[in-house]
Amino acid sequence: MNSSWTVIDNIATLVTNDPTVGDGTLGVLRDAAVVIGDGVVQWVGPCSAIPEGAAGDRHDAGGRAVLPGFVDSHSHMVFGGDRAEEFAARMTGSEYKAGGIRTTIAATRAASDAELSANMGRLVAEAAASGTTTVECKSGYGQTVVDERRSLDVAAGHTAETTLLAAHVTPPEYAGRVDDYVAMVVDEMIPACADGARWIDVFCEKGAFDVDQSRAVLQAGMAAGLTPRVHGNQLTYGAGVQLAVELGAASVDHVTYTTDADIEALAAGDTVATVLPGADFCTRNQYPNARGMIDAGVTVALAADCNPGTCYTTSIPFCIALAVRDMRMSPDEAVWAATAGGAASLRRTDIGALRVGMRADLTMLNAPSYLHLAYRPGVQLVGAVYKDGVLL
Numbered sequence: 001m002n003s004s005w006t007v008i009d010n011i012a013t014l015v016t017n018d019p020t021v022g023d024g025t026l027g028v029l030r031d032a033a034v035v036i037g038d039g040v041v042q043w044v045g046p047c048s049a050i051p052e053g054a055a056g057d058r059h060d061a062g063g064r065a066v067l068p069g070f071v072d073s074h075s076h077m078v079f080g081g082d083r084a085e086e087f088a089a090r091m092t093g094s095e096y097k098a099g100g101i102r103t104t105i106a107a108t109r110a111a112s113d114a115e116l117s118a119n120m121g122r123l124v125a126e127a128a129a130s131g132t133t134t135v136e137c138k139s140g141y142g143q144t145v146v147d148e149r150r151s152l153d154v155a156a157g158h159t160a161e162t163t164l165l166a167a168h169v170t171p172p173e174y175a176g177r178v179d180d181y182v183a184m185v186v187d188e189m190i191p192a193c194a195d196g197a198r199w200i201d202v203f204c205e206k207g208a209f210d211v212d213q214s215r216a217v218l219q220a221g222m223a224a225g226l227t228p229r230v231h232g233n234q235l236t237y238g239a240g241v242q243l244a245v246e247l248g249a250a251s252v253d254h255v256t257y258t259t260d261a262d263i264e265a266l267a268a269g270d271t272v273a274t275v276l277p278g279a280d281f282c283t284r285n286q287y288p289n290a291r292g293m294i295d296a297g298v299t300v301a302l303a304a305d306c307n308p309g310t311c312y313t314t315s316i317p318f319c320i321a322l323a324v325r326d327m328r329m330s331p332d333e334a335v336w337a338a339t340a341g342g343a344a345s346l347r348r349t350d351i352g353a354l355r356v357g358m359r360a361d362l363t364m365l366n367a368p369s370y371l372h373l374a375y376r377p378g379v380q381l382v383g384a385v386y387k388d389g390v391l392l
């Protein structure tokens with residue numbers, strides 16, 4: 001033990017996501033402790049077995065629950081303006097259409113880098129306050145080489161998980177010329193932006209990009225060293241899921257309209273299915289068949305999809321409540337999907353669980369059990385958050 005480490009003890013329920021040390025898939029330990037130091041987990045176990053000589057700071061959890069920080073693997077936090085009026089119109093009968101993205105493109109292009117960064121910083125802080133310790137963030141509201149590049153640079157100031165959403169929707173100057181836009185993305189945007197991103201993404205959907213256009217964008221991104229993820233099957237049945245599996249994408253996100261064949265393809269492949277029930281809630285859409293996917297053996301992640309159009313929330317606890325109440329995921333499945341599932345979708349092995357050597361990203365609830373995340377919807381339960389071993 002080291003005197004600069006922190007001992008968090010008196011934890012009523014500790015979710016480790018390590019089934020070898022605790023009960024069930026979540027690897028739950030009761031009356032537990034965690035020792036963190038040098039930014040990582042140094043020890044996990046029962047309070048009765050805290051190693052001799054454990055020194056340093058002590059944080060008495062006081063019978064509360066601790067779990068890995070949420071890994072929010074899908075967000076669009078670089079944007080200008082908002083679309084509250086569009087939301088209000090939708091709640092009184094309008095339908096969500098991909099074209100609404102153009103409103104945010106105009107506002108984002110008009111915003112300065114400093115304004116975009118301040119907005120994202122505010123949202124990252126808001127997410128952390130509800131227990132999120134890792135966020136992925138997409139560009140996608142610039143849709144010019146310059147505006148996509150600066151969106152990625154803004155995002156990189158807040159997270160390492162940056163995604164070039166090169167083809168989100170055809171911008172106004174390319175109206176009626178979708179193939180010309182895709183050619184520009186392939187020939188100019190991806191080469192200019194690839195070194196600012198880890199991931200390449202596309203909105204494969206009616207009103208956005210068809211399967212061949214989506215494939216062209218993703219393959220160009222892959223050739224530039226990026227790993228694909230896909231927005232697919234959000235508004236309609238379509239080819240997004242199959243394309244994601246075909247290309248070995250890390251994740252296909254939304255998956256609201258899936259056929260049995262889509263679920264079979266996901267179960268047979270390596271692509272994570274990321275459900276975004278907040279977006280379905282805020283667009284009055286149906287919910288994904290998460291139950292069918294999990295029962296078929298698909299790895300399911302749960303993310304918030306914070307964006308100004310379909311889902312302006314950063315709250316993973318809200319999404320867990322939706323997943324449990326409306327998608328028939330068990331509380332354990334929902335918590336796993338928002339932690340280890342998110343990490344799997346980002347292909348990260350250092351976050352999403354509390355094993356020795358993993359990042360010391362922890363969320364402490366003002367509740368005795370993680371079950372309260374679904375049991376007490378709408379209540380701010382997060383009492384403390386550690387990121388890389390530092391209490392935020």
Ligand SMILES: N=CN[C@@H](CCC(=O)O)C(=O)O
Pocket residue numbers: 076098100101104203231234279305307308309310311
């Ligand atoms: N569906 C595509 N992109 C976003 C929504 C973008 C918007 O409407 O501004 C999403 O994930 O829901």
Ligand SMILES: [Zn+2]
Pocket residue numbers: 074075076231305307
């Ligand atoms: Zn999205």
